[in-house]
Amino acid sequence: MKGYAVVGDWGTSRLRLFRVENGVLAARCDGPGIGAVGGAAEAAFADAIAPWLADGLPESITLCGMAGARDGWVEAPYADCPADAEAWRQAAMRFDWRGIPVAIMAGLACEGADGIPDVMRGEETQMFGAIARDLALGTGRHMIVLPGTHNKWSLVEDGRITAFRTMPTGELFALLRDQSTLGPKVDATNPVEEATGFAEGLDRAHDGKLLQSLFAARAMRLRQGRSPDWALGYLSGLLIGCEIAEMRGMVGTTDSIILIGDARLSARYAQALDRQGVATHMLDGDACALAGLGLTEI
């Protein structure tokens, strides 16, 4: 049996684990998110890696994300911004589990100039991974956006994460699509209609007035014969456009934005930012997470 380490990202909605041998990714497996295990995180983790445990115990376990939340496995602290990779690594919660050294990586906390506190768990790993993979990110000023349920807009200055703001745009979109009287409650089946709606939503969002443009998703169907697919695209464009309009001040301080995460969603942000003359550069979320968890070769 070869020695191996387990690294992974345990988020609210899924557990992604990687088996690493000699610093190289050897296998992966998925499991339930922290949100689904209801306080039985240890048992769920043991279940998820049971096939690997049958081979022998790992030499170490390193997890990031909601594994360290209050309702996670073991609570890990938040490192305060500004934070560099070293300060963040030192803040990890370390303990032994079945004799194996476990590190649950810290989250990050910051307080905005407007006094609003903010937190993240998991995205910091992807950002420090991106910095580790691309040394150019380690100097100067960069803006990184991680689109998702709770988007994180982050400033990286000379390799330190200095500020960030959570925008729960993805969660709001899902609520409007699935639970509201405004959303079509369908997945898009006509990509052309959806793309048209997306572009119109972006147009409408130019002044950042979200509330007064939301009801149009319904009124345009009632009065102008727009389709459910159009409405789905419109809501997405309106929300993403308003998000960018609100963050325009932060965007204005940088020439380009780095997007880390799901390729399809990142492409929507790239399209929206391009309309405002902001260039983007997309990085793969899994690759960045693995780099943040210490893998140098993938």
Next chain:
Amino acid sequence: MKGYAVVGDWGTSRLRLFRVENGVLAARCDGPGIGAVGGAAEAAFADAIAPWLADGLPESITLCGMAGARDGWVEAPYADCPADAEAWRQAAMRFDWRGIPVAIMAGLACEGADGIPDVMRGEETQMFGAIARDLALGTGRHMIVLPGTHNKWSLVEDGRITAFRTMPTGELFALLRDQSTLGPKVDATNPVEEATGFAEGLDRAHDGKLLQSLFAARAMRLRQGRSPDWALGYLSGLLIGCEIAEMRGMVGTTDSIILIGDARLSARYAQALDRQGVATHMLDGDACALAGLGLTEI
């Protein structure tokens, strides 16, 4: 048996019916909303007034609201803005039911200066009722706000409704409270904490940037020990404050705003508008609806 008429407001979530004898309100009963009767509106209506039908048939039936929607009882048209009370009354859908003349009042439709179409069904009845009850509203320029699930901000000029905009703020609040990771999923039990949160939400909303202040509802609990009641008030204040910030241009054209609807919710809008130096005057929603349905004495 005395002759009687039935008038009522059949909305998405409830049916409110009034029995009128000699122009005076004699009794009322409630029933399920259009949203709950699933295409069986006629049977649901007959069920609701069964006790009255046992006395004899009414001389007329007049309904406003979602009774006239596509999924209502019988579809009624929308009168186009600008519309006065007479044009609106003439647009009603009239038919016989069991030999009784029925009028389902029209909704209103308009197209905003920004090209967004909009519709209402029910609120126009309250507004024309308010004008009928207070002749001062029939001349000059007035802004009327009807807070609710889908708030309507309306301009009344010389007795005509000339423009309006639907703000789905109430629906968004309910989604955030009950279905999101941001809301406390509780009803407030500590009114002092809730009021503090409400005031802080209003403060935060001054620039109308909703998305970037939403996550604070959660982060302030995690990082600054705020309570679920505080978060509930904060979300309410943030949403109402951002709604008003977005409508500031429309608000700016008038000295005071008339609020029609639920007293508790109207009081929140009054508080929020007062902070911006806008005086408000509250009218009872039921009294306005009855006046719009033709009752002159209540």
